[in-house]
Structures are given as structure tokens and as C-alpha cells.
Amino acid sequence: MFIRTRSGISIKEFITEYLNAESDYISKRISTLFLNGTPVDDLDYEILTDGSVLALSAAMPGLAGAILRKGGHLAGLRTRVEKKHSAEKAASGAWVKLKLFNALVPELGPGLLSRGIWVKASSISSFPAESNILPPYTDPDNPDEMVHVIVKAV
Incomplete structure (x- = not known):
């Protein structure tokens, strides 16, 4: 992270x-x-x-x-x-x-x-859609850009 x-x-x-x-x-x-x-x-x-x-x-x-x-x-x-x-x-x-x-x-x-962490967009492509991760904005033309990810409490 x-x-x-x-x-x-x-x-x-x-x-x-x-x-x-x-x-x-x-x-x-x-x-x-x-x-x-x-x-x-x-x-x-x-x-x-x-x-x-x-x-x-x-x-x-x-x-x-x-x-x-x-x-x-x-x-x-x-x-x-x-x-x-x-x-x-x-x-x-x-x-x-x-x-x-x-x-x-x-x-x-x-x-x-x-609070949110930053990850490379390419590293979160494998997370399932039903996970507790809020969907980040990612640019398909730049998979290594940094995206801010926040995990919701369950």
C-alpha cells in the first residue's frame, strides 16, 4: 500500500x-x-x-x-x-x-x-465485485496509476 x-x-x-x-x-x-x-x-x-x-x-x-x-x-x-x-x-x-x-x-x-490507502490500479483488478472495497476510478489506458481505495466497515 x-x-x-x-x-x-x-x-x-x-x-x-x-x-x-x-x-x-x-x-x-x-x-x-x-x-x-x-x-x-x-x-x-x-x-x-x-x-x-x-x-x-x-x-x-x-x-x-x-x-x-x-x-x-x-x-x-x-x-x-x-x-x-x-x-x-x-x-x-x-x-x-x-x-x-x-x-x-x-x-x-x-x-x-x-481512511483509505493508495494502490496501483493494476493491483486491484482481481478483487471481486462483491467485496467491501468501494469502486475506485481507474483509467484503463494507465493501469499503473495510483488510485485511492477505502474499505467499508462490515
């Missing part, structure tokens, strides 16, 4: 503003984060830009979970990745691809779906 946000927003601001999660929830429930495939420890420092991919997970089991956990004692076992951080805060909009895993799906997913 894609979320339209402003470029230059921190991960913490994004989770607070767009996922409606409070600081306590973020610190206790979201234990593993990846930004563009790289583990994140500092949610205030890392920023989102157009095209960012943000993956969020609750606690993961085992050694891998302990190594990847934000601020974990075993974070030093991670492969070092040189991060490029842009300090500039742009006022332009950004598309962020959001991926939710395990316990976060039922906790954050319904709120996101009821």
Missing part, C-alpha cells in the same frame, strides 16, 4: 500522523523497522522521501529478531550499511510504500483501510 505524505517527514512523525499511533504504542509495539531495506534505530533521525519503502513489524522471534530489533543489544551484529541521510526538509509531497507485518496488521490495518 502507498501513503501520500510530505517529503522530509521523520519516521516517527509519519507513524504518529498517518498511522494515528501514539508514542507509547510506537515504543512498545513497533520493535522492528526497515527503511529501504535497512534496519532503523532512530525514528526521529531517519526521514522519508518520495519512493521510500517503510516496513514495520512487532517483535520477531529468535536471534534474527533480537539482531534487527530497534535499539537492541545485538544490533552490533548487523552488517554495517552506509546510510545517506538528507537533512533538508522538502515541502513537496512524497509517495511512501508501507509494509505492515505480523501483529501490526490487525492493529494498524483497519484504521488505514477505513
Whole structure:
């Protein structure tokens, strides 16, 4: 799913503003984060830009979970990745691809779906007509355009 946000927003601001999660929830429930495939420890420092991919997970089991956990004692076992951080805060909009895993799906997913998410039109062509998804406008000449999808409560 894609979320339209402003470029230059921190991960913490994004989770607070767009996922409606409070600081306590973020610190206790979201234990593993990846930004563009790289583990994140500092949610205030890392920023989102157009095209960012943000993956969020609750606690993961085992050694891998302990190594990847934000601020974990075993974070030093991670492969070092040189991060490029842009300090500039742009006022332009950004598309962020959001991926939710395990316990976060039922906790954050319904709120996101009821407010609406953006998806590529080509990815929703397989949904049955009787589903709870409100029909989006799609342009048959441009199947990869982004469409706003809202899921009705049942």
C-alpha cells in the first residue's frame, strides 16, 4: 500500500500522523523497522522521501529478531550499511510504500483501510465485485496509476 505524505517527514512523525499511533504504542509495539531495506534505530533521525519503502513489524522471534530489533543489544551484529541521510526538509509531497507485518496488521490495518490507502490500479483488478472495497476510478489506458481505495466497515 502507498501513503501520500510530505517529503522530509521523520519516521516517527509519519507513524504518529498517518498511522494515528501514539508514542507509547510506537515504543512498545513497533520493535522492528526497515527503511529501504535497512534496519532503523532512530525514528526521529531517519526521514522519508518520495519512493521510500517503510516496513514495520512487532517483535520477531529468535536471534534474527533480537539482531534487527530497534535499539537492541545485538544490533552490533548487523552488517554495517552506509546510510545517506538528507537533512533538508522538502515541502513537496512524497509517495511512501508501507509494509505492515505480523501483529501490526490487525492493529494498524483497519484504521488505514477505513481512511483509505493508495494502490496501483493494476493491483486491484482481481478483487471481486462483491467485496467491501468501494469502486475506485481507474483509467484503463494507465493501469499503473495510483488510485485511492477505502474499505467499508462490515
